[in-house]
Amino acid sequence: MPLLLKKIIEVEIRGCSIWCCTLICKHLLELYEKKGQDMRDRINAVLLDYYLWDYARDHREDMEDIPFHRVRCIYY
Template sequence: MQLIVENFPSYRDEAEFEGKRIAFYKRAQILVADTWSVLEGKGDGCFEDISSITMFADYRLPQILVYLGALKYSDELLKKLLKGEMLLNGDKQEVEIRGCSIWCVELIRDRLLELLEKGENSPVEINSVLLDYHLWDYAREHREDMKGVPFHRTRCIYY
């Protein structure tokens, strides 16, 4: 992923938050994850560190996380989103939405891994990439149900 981000500026999905540089790298992560997925984690798609990739922080996953009750917007933010107000890329609220969504999926992943450890010899693989795929599919299948849940609007090249 580092190679991609270093050589393709349009993949440098970064922001500053409270004085710290935050890297989301959504499109770079998708490129790596899709390569891993298509090649079934074998050969050129064998990435031993695939579990270090987080969910792909965009606008749709926060919406599904709110719909499922895993994430909650503040009243102030919810009002903005319901009005359809644009959030600038790198804006504090945009970074918070994306960052909290990542953290939320990491917590879900950790809990699923705990549950798997309690089971008997479960060969199931759980990582944030697979959770992102599942949540994205779920969001597509339940788009009508989620109509009342706003998503954040940000115009940028990163997602």
């Protein structure tokens, strides 16, 4: 695969992962709000993204067929 295409795919995967973390957090916070719990100080996209990054790193062999970005950042 050409290097430029690899970079484009990498950026696309990273962008999608940030967006997914945002959506997951939104839904989690809505679920907790329905239960009367305010979890905004415990659940956010950054923490979820770091959790998923660590999970993917620790389970690399189990996830070898799943595309995963190699870029870690703090810009959300």
